[in-house]
Amino acid sequence: MNRQERSTGFGFVAPLLVLMVVAFNAPIAYMLGLAFWDKGQGFTLEHYQGLLEAPVYLRVLGNTMRIALIATLANVLIGYPLAHWMRGLQNRARLVAIALVVLPFWVSILVRTYSWIVVLGNAGLVNRALQWSGLTEQPVQFLYNELGVTIGMANVLLPFLVLPLFAAMIRIDDRLLQAAASLGAPPRTIFWKVYFPLTLPALAAGTLLVFILCLGFYITPAILGGGRVPMISNLLDTLINQIPRWEQASAISTILLVVSLLIFAAYRRLDRTASL
Amino acid sequence: MSDIRLEGVSKRYGPVAAADDVDLAVAQGEFVTILGPSGSGKTTLLSLIAGLNRPTAGRIFIGGRDVTDAPAQERNIGLVFQSYALFPHMTVLENVLFPLGVRKIGGAVARSQALDALKLVRLEGLEDRRPSQLSGGQQQRVALARAIVFKPDILLLDEPLGALDRKLREELQVELKQLQRTLGVTTILVTHDQEEALSLSDRIMVLDKGRTQQVAAPAEAYLKPANRFVAEFLGIANFVGLEDGRTGLVRPERVRIGAIGTAAKTARVVEAIYLGQMVRYHLALENGAAGAPMVAAVPFVGRAFATGERVAVSWEAADIWPV
Numbered sequence: 001m002n003r004q005e006r007s008t009g010f011g012f013v014a015p016l017l018v019l020m021v022v023a024f025n026a027p028i029a030y031m032l033g034l035a036f037w038d039k040g041q042g043f044t045l046e047h048y049q050g051l052l053e054a055p056v057y058l059r060v061l062g063n064t065m066r067i068a069l070i071a072t073l074a075n076v077l078i079g080y081p082l083a084h085w086m087r088g089l090q091n092r093a094r095l096v097a098i099a100l101v102v103l104p105f106w107v108s109i110l111v112r113t114y115s116w117i118v119v120l121g122n123a124g125l126v127n128r129a130l131q132w133s134g135l136t137e138q139p140v141q142f143l144y145n146e147l148g149v150t151i152g153m154a155n156v157l158l159p160f161l162v163l164p165l166f167a168a169m170i171r172i173d174d175r176l177l178q179a180a181a182s183l184g185a186p187p188r189t190i191f192w193k194v195y196f197p198l199t200l201p202a203l204a205a206g207t208l209l210v211f212i213l214c215l216g217f218y219i220t221p222a223i224l225g226g227g228r229v230p231m232i233s234n235l236l237d238t239l240i241n242q243i244p245r246w247e248q249a250s251a252i253s254t255i256l257l258v259v260s261l262l263i264f265a266a267y268r269r270l271d272r273t274a275s276l
Numbered sequence: 277m278s279d280i281r282l283e284g285v286s287k288r289y290g291p292v293a294a295a296d297d298v299d300l301a302v303a304q305g306e307f308v309t310i311l312g313p314s315g316s317g318k319t320t321l322l323s324l325i326a327g328l329n330r331p332t333a334g335r336i337f338i339g340g341r342d343v344t345d346a347p348a349q350e351r352n353i354g355l356v357f358q359s360y361a362l363f364p365h366m367t368v369l370e371n372v373l374f375p376l377g378v379r380k381i382g383g384a385v386a387r388s389q390a391l392d393a394l395k396l397v398r399l400e401g402l403e404d405r406r407p408s409q410l411s412g413g414q415q416q417r418v419a420l421a422r423a424i425v426f427k428p429d430i431l432l433l434d435e436p437l438g439a440l441d442r443k444l445r446e447e448l449q450v451e452l453k454q455l456q457r458t459l460g461v462t463t464i465l466v467t468h469d470q471e472e473a474l475s476l477s478d479r480i481m482v483l484d485k486g487r488t489q490q491v492a493a494p495a496e497a498y499l500k501p502a503n504r505f506v507a508e509f510l511g512i513a514n515f516v517g518l519e520d521g522r523t524g525l526v527r528p529e530r531v532r533i534g535a536i537g538t539a540a541k542t543a544r545v546v547e548a549i550y551l552g553q554m555v556r557y558h559l560a561l562e563n564g565a566a567g568a569p570m571v572a573a574v575p576f577v578g579r580a581f582a583t584g585e586r587v588a589v590s591w592e593a594a595d596i597w598p599v
Contacts, residue, residue, distance in 0.1 A: 176363060182349075197365045
């Protein structure tokens with residue numbers, strides 16, 4: 001591509017670029033910058049200091065990390081076998097399975113989250129089934145605690161893990177597995193030495209995506225946690241809409257962004273060494 | 277090292293028979309090629325022997341042991357796929373070590389065995405490469421090394437040279453033949469390439485629509501085909517009417533042509549194709565079976581006949597094989 005072609009191309013991209021920078025990047029930069037500025041005082045780290053001094057912030061951060069980790073783990077434990085099972089299906093059954101995985105994408109996240117209340121509530125499907133079968137006498141408290149939040153988040157984010165994983169799995173040539181079998185490998189060895197390593201990059205990417213999405217999740221923790229499970233996004237909501245302390249919110253957002261970027265960098269590094 | 281025996285082996289997919297009542301006996305150390313067009317069921321047959329598939333009927337014996345229901349893992353077979361099926365996440369050495377690791381052979385013993393196998397296929401110095409960093413021919417050698425490193429009882433090759441260009445293919449054919457002789461391993465190769473089948477094997481099994489057409493030594497199958505299908509599939513076939521009403525086969529090399537007047541039959545040259553050592557003439561016969569096509573391949577000495585020229589055509593009665 002010569003210089004002239006490049007500048008022509010730039011002409012086409014420019015309007016969109018301006019829109020992105022002015023409407024998207026600039027507000028974010030301004031918002032992140034808020035944490036470093038104090039009215040009349042100029043540059044300050046006071047707001048970060050405030051974060052460190054108030055243990056509630058760190059506790060919420062730790063809490064968020066822990067719930068995100070558990071929800072991600074649950075996602076992997078459900079998603080991997082699911083994607084693997086889908087790979088083994090015949091064409092038509094496979095299409096149906098994909099549709100069932102994708103379907104929730106088309107349903108509003110609010111509807112999906114509220115439907116968990118119908119399922120998990122004290123008089124919900126699960127509790128009634130448990131009591132009817134005699135496994136429990138009192139209803140099990142699924143909602144408005146960490147369990148409910150974790151279940152909800154695992155459900156909402158499942159497609160983000162299953163779809164890339166499934167895509168990677170159907171790309172694995174059956175003949176690789178047959179070759180491994182012909183070389184004498186029992187099914188367990190074929191899985192751990194051939195199949196699993198080939199799905200690992202997609203698994204890592206999907207896991208990371210889900211984890212990052214978990215960190216910033218708002219709606220599901222807000223509804224299924226009933227305000228009793230503080231996570232970062234809910235804390236931000238409080239700081240912006242109720243207390244108004246934008247500087248503090250900005251500082252927390254910055255930390256969240258940095259943590260996400262660090263995880264992403266770690267993943268990139270992992271992925272690069274894995275594919276060498 | 278073992279012999280292989282198929283007894284009435286069939287594989288049906290609904291009403292379609294990919295293998296239909298196939299019998300075959302391969303002696304220990306023998307090199308047999310299963311030859312057929314695509315869809316003839318040759319790859320199905322190979323996968324049945326390898327244990328990747330179960331036959332709907334018949335028995336399969338390897339080294340006298342009935343392995344019909346044994347999974348692939350228990351057959352001790354070296355299998356090379358057309359696509360090589362190398363493990364992309366492992367280095368060359370790790371690929372070759374894989375079957376040894378499965379057999380609980382590790383450490384220095386495994387390493388030296390793997391390096392020996394790589395040396396045998398002339399791939400020294402590339403141990404630490406990934407398959408994606410190798411050429412097609414090199415990948416093929418890795419697949420071969422991986423298939424022989426654990427001293428399999430039999431070696432199965434599924435169009436192993438199919439994806440390579442012609443020159444490389446011919447080179448590897450020679451190496452493959454030498455390797456097979458050195459190891460003395462019973463080998464079955466599957467191909468649709470008749471030249472490959474003729475040049476590599478001790479015996480050829482010609483397959484069509486899942487049924488055995490002929491099992492014979494290359495020269496016999498070529499010159500004395502069991503039927504018209506074999507005659508046409510193995511090279512160019514000229515069919516001539518015989519006096520008793522039957523049809524006879526004459527191979528192009530057995531047709532002689534000369535100047536008009538040197539023989540009773542005459543023909544017109546439709547096309548003359550210069551092939552280096554040989555010239556191949558596409559002829560149209562004039563007397564008797566007027567207009568009937570015939571192909572003659574004759575050594576190129578001095579001058580070739582030109583397109584449109586009339587020539588005399590003859591062949592020996594002994595070179596005719598009734599089909």
